[in-house]
Amino acid sequence: MTAVSVPGVDPASRLRIVGPRLVPWLLALVAVTVAMAQTGVPALDLLRYGAYLVLGLALPGTLVLRSLVRQRRSLVEDAALGTVVGCVLELVSLVAATLLGVQHWLRVWPAAVIVVFAAVPRLRRHWRRLPGETTSALPRLWHWGVATASAVSAVGVVRLLGGYRLPPSDGSYYQDLLWHLGIVRSIERSIPPEIPQVSGELLRYHWFSHAQMAAGHLVSGAPDATIIMRLWPAAFTVLAILAAATLARELSGVWWTGPVAAWIIAVAGVAQILPVTAYVNALSLLSFSQTYVVAIALAAATLTARALRGERLGAGWVAVAGMLVLASGSKPTAVPMLVAGAAAVIVIGLLLDRSWIRPALVLLGIGAVILPVSSRLVSGSDSGSRISLFDFMEWVPLYHQLTGASFRPATGPILPEGVSDLSTRSVEVLALVLVTQFVPLAAVLASAVAFRHRSVRSDPAAWFMLGIIGSGLTVYLVLSHPALSQLYFLSLAVAFFGPVLAWGMAATVERVPGRPAVRAAVVVAGVAIGWSTAVLALHAAPVVPAGQEHSLEAWTRSILVPIGVVVAVVLVLGLVVLVLRRTGRLPAHVGVALLVTAAVLGAPMAASGPVVLDRLQTFVRQDPLLPGGGLPLPRGGGAALDWLQTNTPEDAVVATNRHCATGVQRAGCASLAFYVSGLGGRQVVLEGWGYTSLTGGLQVATRWPERLADNDALFTDPTAAGFARLRDEFGLGWLVADTSAGPVSPRITKFATPRFHAGTVTVYEIDSRAGR
Incomplete structure (x- = not known):
């Protein structure tokens, strides 16, 4: 069930098609505007920054994207990728303008692009649909699903940061906000920027997200503090969600995977069924570089997936290269992971289909050029990393409770000191902590059943995604860093979970025979099963009694019981499905579709649902903002x-x-x-x-x-x-x-x-x- 391709239509018909699809986005815009007003953002600043996003990034970037990439998608999907291209062009323009000392003229570049595409006859066609050209018309439900996910996430970001009052005011600030603000203002003065707090020392850090904020201030005129603490996080959270929805439909060819991926990225996350929660979010609300690189990496992966599947990208590789350059200076995670995905395609391509190898080699070559340069110029971090297995455990309270080990990240032996002796108890502690961290990712394994279908196994995009996700998980397990920066590899892998999980879900649900209503009923049933199972598992977990917080046995019971509940439900469901299938009362593929839907959507919603409802209630009631700590x-x-x-x-x-x-x-x-x-x-x-x-x-x-x-x-x-x-x-x-x-x-x-x-x-x- 793909989006319908429709030929060019007259203006009146286009309005009838586009109008209803604009409604959810207008409502989302109203919600975000109200949230901004609740947190003290002046209407003029919001209007100026909104105009900048549309006219200064999305429009020129989309025009350039269409001139580079032959095959178009829907307008909103083209705009999502085009905005990332706009960020690439903006960075180049900012560097050039700053080196010339005319950075306050930065707003000229988008105007110049727009004028050129309006004046040059050969470029005018990129403004409109050509006669006879078909394009993918996304259904209204796609727009409602993605727009609501974007609104809920953006409003949540605004209200979270709204606890920090906009300058000038006394009060408390999370120190990173002021640190980011100093970098942005340093970039407004010079490139390469100096360390704002140490005059004369060059900043060796991935500062491209800060450059984007600085450019937004220079072009829009909105105060840079307002951009950092309100406008930018909301806007680029929405861009990351749009990029996830775009990649999901690119991978699956099914329209409804876009909203599924959007909600997974926005709020659903992964299944939290244990009494010990694990941090596995794709977007870190106070790490702006993480939010930025998610949008960039997903956009680059979308274009690369097209090339891997045989679409001639041609000049589109210039856009991919620009995105990888942008990603390299935004977070030193994306380029190595995308290169790992290309390497996986090459290895599997040697075994299955050598036609995959050429586009993978192009991506690998681009990465090989970028990585050495970026590692010296813009990928520096505050402290070095080293190889050390499972060092992330130093940041897990349960590990310290069970071992009594001191907090020594990135300084211990090859294993954390509390389990390095590999005694029987140490191995049990190690296994238990690993279980708490990776059970929430079980949905990935559930969706992997889609690989039993030849159509997925023989798709180079599938191996590309697996290489990306697998590399992120591997680095998280074997790298150590004093500030847990290896977590960002896991976070970026989780960002790819959204599109991949949605694709895996589509690969099973779309094989259920019957009308779309039948498949919709299967999805609803799967969500209900997953939700109720997760709730049952959480309530079944025995509470660790007071005084036994350091007991391995008590924690083992508390963690294994909810896992046992899930296993029992899966076995019972499997048995029921088997019986019904043998009696001919259940269509084929329904059992697998229920399992995957329960894991991908149902179980995660059990934990995220109450959080989303609470956000909506506090927003609608206009509850006072919680003061930001700092x-x-x-x-x-x-x-x-x-x-x-x-x-x-x-x-x-x-x-x-x-x-x-x-x-x-x-x-x-x-x-x-x-x-x-x-x-x-x-x-x-x-x-x-x-x-x-x-x-x-x-x-x-x-x-x-x-x-x-x-x-x-x-x-x-x-x-x-x-x-x-x-x-x-x-x-x-x-x-x-x-x-x-x-x-x-x-x-x-x-x-x-x-x-x-x-x-x-x-x-x-x-x-x-x-x-x-």
């Missing part, structure tokens, strides 16, 4: 830093005595102060160094002790020579002094003039002749 600003800091951002030159360099996240400056504190570089938006001589490369931790001594001493002396023992030294080396022009971070000498006024004061924070402008 680190508090110094008293008066919001106003002082807003004054700094508004009244100083963009290239101003600032010194501050605030390095610790809270309290006075002291050894061993969490050096996560990103206030001046983030909210103040200015380059800092030395602020918090906890996230800088090679620091090795959040509570360690700085790598710049001499600079720290010179910097802090300006506040405690100011001298003409001290000011001259930092002015000559870094171009220092301003001070942000916070008395809650330590004593501030009144002698500062001999060298600097107070310009603004609020609470414990004073902004000084250094006198032009200070130290001369």
